Amino acid sequence: MSIRWPRVLTPTHLAQIIRAQKNPLTALQVFNQAQQKYPNYRHNGPVYATMIDILGNSGRLSEMRQVIDQMKEDCCECKDSTFAGVIRTFASAGMVNEAVDLFNGIPQFNCVNFTQSFNTLLGIMVKESDFKAAYQLFLENSCRLEVKSRVKSLNLLMEGLCQFKKSDLALNVFQEMDFQGCYPDRESYRILMKGLCDDGRLNEATHLLYSMFWRISQKGSGEDIVIYRILLYSLCDNGKVEEALELLGKILRKGLKAPKSRRHRIDLSKCGNGDDSEATKRLINEALIRGGVPSMGSYCAMAIDLYNEVRVDEAKTVLDEMRKKGFWPSLLMYEAKAEALSKKGRVSEAVKVIEEDIKEGTCVPSVRLYNIVLKCLCDAGDSELAVGYLKKMAKQVGCSADKQTYSILVDGLCKDGKFVEASRVLEEMVIKLHWPGAETYNALVRGLCSVGRQYEAVMWLEEMVSQGMVPDFSLWNLLVASVCCKRSDTDACFEGILTQ
Template sequence: MSVKWPRFLIPTQLSQMIRTQKNPLTALKIFNEAKSKFPNYRHNGPVYATMINVLGSSGRIAEMREVIDQMKQDSCECKDSVFSSVMKTYARAGMVDEAVSLFKTLPQFNCVNWTGSFNTLLRILVKESKLETACRLFLEHSCGWEVKSRIGSLNLLMDALCQINRSDLALHVFQEMRYQCCSPDKESYRILMRGLCEDGRLNEATHLLYSMFWRISQKGGGEDIAAYRTLLDALCDNGHVEEALEILGKVLKKGLKAPKRCRGHLDLSYCCNGEDIERTKGLINEALIRGGVPSMASYSAMAIDLYSERKIGEANQVLDEMRDRGFKPSLSIYEAKIAALCRCGGVEEAVKVIKEEMVEDSCVPTVRLYNIVLKGLCREGKSAFAVGYLEKMARQVGCVADKETYSILVDGLCCDGRFVEASGILERMLIRSSSPGVETYNTLIRGLCLMGRQYDAVIWLEEMVVQGKLPAVSVWDSLVASVCSNMTEAGVCSETLEKLWSS
């Protein structure tokens, strides 16, 4: 390995040198040699963060753990985001217990704020259905001075409890918030309201709504409209239409602070018979929009909430009403709409939204939005069509395809058996200094072997090894089987395979 060292080394230079290395083990060697070549040099937090991130993203867990231990011994100041990243790496590798152990050793590091890693670990535990461990972790560490904000953690726990139909326990968490020196926010009310309604606990949900009037909606916040709609819909679904209409009046007056002139124009006579529940719910939703003071916040909350429930028709009506009132749909609304369309198999319609609706509303698509569409297209086996969006993104100012974009396309093409096209996209990905995961390489190499393209397969195997990634055993099996079935190329490939195997 030939490295051009500067005359004087500073941490910023070393971070750059590490990031430019293809092979994480080469980067680690440079990292370790720096101290011996420059006796007065000391690694700082950002350098450690760079090295840990490089090793973690390439799956080098053992080496990453050694660097973490070295960072602890150096006692240099490090950011909480480093530990959050490491915990995510452990989770991807199925090593949740390691993530918990790391968090418990944080007092041994020079890190004064653990809020991010605390919340990250809670999310991991909830996702892995380790709810008891998550609750125990919260009780043990939430009151420490290192965790600056507890509301996000409490919301996370409430959401997890509601997802397993234990809104009764979520309600206890909500009521304990004041003992944790924090007040519930809009998200707290939204999570708990939905959980209570889904569990049929309508009395508790109604009391929760009334508490919103004086705790969070003093000024008639439009974002609260999603929580109000959740309760009113649930009441209608359970046959309590009259109670829903009574509460609607209170919502308009006390929750949304709607003036009398707005409330007076509402015609809810069709709701009284309660025979057509869906029409009644539609009228109530319309009343929430038209009866209050028009605002971007209320329209956005209602539209996004409806799209998340895949009620695309009703959400589209909100967008029409929004435009009639002089408001233009935001990017977040379009993201919710396109995600809903893709989930419901309407990818072509989602593409049309980008081409027509967003252009009319002067809303510029982002990489995140394009990635949603690309996932939908690849899910429907239209990966070849999805590739065309790379050119469209390249022509759009400020919209550069990222690692996720290329990974979606490579995986999608491989799933469709288009391994040659996937190779081309992967080449473009590497040019931009991004690299896919190990499984993407494994899938591509196996696919090329099935097509009889042994030479291409070996080229990608070499690239994989250069990057320090370890091929799966099935990759070697595929290569051997492919080479043996084509004796013409056996002489060309066998020598290379022997070299790779020995490396």
């Protein structure tokens, strides 16, 4: 290991040095040597966070624990986000008990706020359907000074209960908010409204809507549209069209505060007797958009909600309407649109979002938008076309390809049998200091062997080992077979080995 140490070492400089190391164990060695070489140097919170993140991402959990213990002994100031990241790492590895132990030990560190860690662990418990443990965690920690907000944690509990068809319990949690000294927000109403409607509890959902009118809809916020839609759609699906239309009128008056002149322009006679619920829903969407006071918030909320439901054509109507009113779609709307088109398999239209649609306004594509489109192309077998967007991303200011970008491309190229091209992309990925997972290396090495590129396969095996990863045992068999077998018999050899 050859490190060019500076005359004076700062934590920022050390963080840069350890990020530049390809092997996480080498990075840890450099991290530990720093205090030996510079007696007056002391690690700070950001350096510890960098080292912990590197070890966690590479699966070195034992070494990560040692660094966490060292951080506790140093008593340096720690950020809540560091612990939240470690909790997610433990949970991903199936070590929820270790995540709980870490959270319980946070008061022993120099961390004055652990709201994010609390909500992260609570969300994991809810996802694991461990409601008893989640409730116990909430009781023990929600009133602590280090936990700044209880609304989000209560929302997490309600969402978990609703996902498992326990909206009656979620309603109890909602009603207890006042006693907890906090007030439901828009997200609280959205979660509970969806849960009640999914469980067919429409009377309670309607009462919830009325309470919403005087609690959070007093100013007529357009963003509340997504909550109104949930109930109106559910009423239509259950054959209660007349009730839905009656409620729609109240929503326009009390919820959206629509002026009379706008309400009178809306013709709901086309809804007929409600035999066609989808047609009725489209008319309800139109009424909600055209009946309220036009705002960026209402258009954005409605469009993103429709795209999330993959109702692409109805969302397009919202975008057309907002353009007429002088509003331009936001980046979030373009991302939601690309994702919806991707789910529908409309690849050319998803590409058009980056190539044409987004250029009409003031937005520029984000890394997330590119990743959505690249994934769409790769899933459709157009991985070579997807690779071409790397150059476009490089030319765009503030839009550098991230680890997910490269992983999507490498996996897509391997799936299409383009292993040489995948090798080139992986090389660029490593140069940019994005570390692939073992699965990516394994897939590429297998592919290179299958096309007779044993030299490159060996190079990537060496790279894999240098990063402290252990290749699959079958990979060595495959490599030996590809070298020993005659080129003409290679495919037959592979088939024999892979069926063993």
